[in-house]
Amino acid sequence: MADKGTVFIVSAASGTGKTSLTTALTARNDNIQVAVSHTTRKPRENEINGVHYHFVDTATFEQMIGDGAFIEHANVHGNFYGTSTREVEKIINQGIDVILEIDVQGAEQVRRQMPDAVSIFILPPSLEALKQRLFERGTEDIETLNLRINNARLEFEQASLFDYLVVNDDLPTATQDLMTIVYATRLRQSNNNEALISLLQN
Numbered sequence: 367m368a369d370k371g372t373v374f375i376v377s378a379a380s381g382t383g384k385t386s387l388t389t390a391l392t393a394r395n396d397n398i399q400v401a402v403s404h405t406t407r408k409p410r411e412n413e414i415n416g417v418h419y420h421f422v423d424t425a426t427f428e429q430m431i432g433d434g435a436f437i438e439h440a441n442v443h444g445n446f447y448g449t450s451t452r453e454v455e456k457i458i459n460q461g462i463d464v465i466l467e468i469d470v471q472g473a474e475q476v477r478r479q480m481p482d483a484v485s486i487f488i489l490p491p492s493l494e495a496l497k498q499r500l501f502e503r504g505t506e507d508i509e510t511l512n513l514r515i516n517n518a519r520l521e522f523e524q525a526s527l528f529d530y531l532v533v534n535d536d537l538p539t540a541t542q543d544l545m546t547i548v549y550a551t552r553l554r555q556s557n558n559n560e561a562l563i564s565l566l567q568n
């Protein structure tokens with residue numbers, strides 16, 4: 367039976383390129399997957415239910431909270447988002463690492479419940495660059511955009527609570543940084559002691 371996979375928390379302000387980064391990471395690595403969250407946010411164009419998110423209505427989300435279905439959940443920029451416990455366990459029980467792309471409130475909840483989780487905060491190169499990326503992405507109306515920019519400052523204040531900080535200035539470099547964190551975690555004594563055990567048994 368494979369050891370359990372590691373939980374990696376990846377947080378960043380909206381527009382930091384977090385999804386491009388985790389997509390690049392999982393494309394280069396078989397043994398890591400992104401958990402699909404539930405949200406009450408409306409799907410954007412090109413977003414597929416069950417792939418990008420499980421899109422649900424507020425009543426369903428509240429029912430899931432009542433059933434204790436979430437490891438963590440939060441109201442982010444006016445919508446609910448949550449990570450289902452079943453989704454995460456299904457992945458880590460196969461010995462596969464899982465990435466939780468969640469906000470700072472969710473990160474705090476997971477850290478409390480899973481002290482072995484490894485947390486990574488992705489920083490934009492500057493606030494200006496962040497604003498520009500959000501405007502260029504064009505997926506939000508102006509009101510939502512301003513809300514996300516204001517929330518970014520609050521999120522940066524939480525960055526010091528994370529184990530690792532990665533600056534996403536250049537996507538290949540930041541992807542490499544993320545891979546380095548994942549590989550180093552796999553070499554932790556507690557995650558890699560089969561070699562030691564077999565040596566001691568001979």
Ligand code: 5GP
Pocket residue numbers: 377378379380403404407438439440442443447448449467468469470471472473
């Ligand atoms: P977006 O609406 O741009 O997809 O995501 C908005 C924010 O919600 C991002 O910061 C994203 O990381 C966060 N988010 C996505 N899924 C979850 C989740 O399951 N839990 C929490 N707490 N935040 C989430």
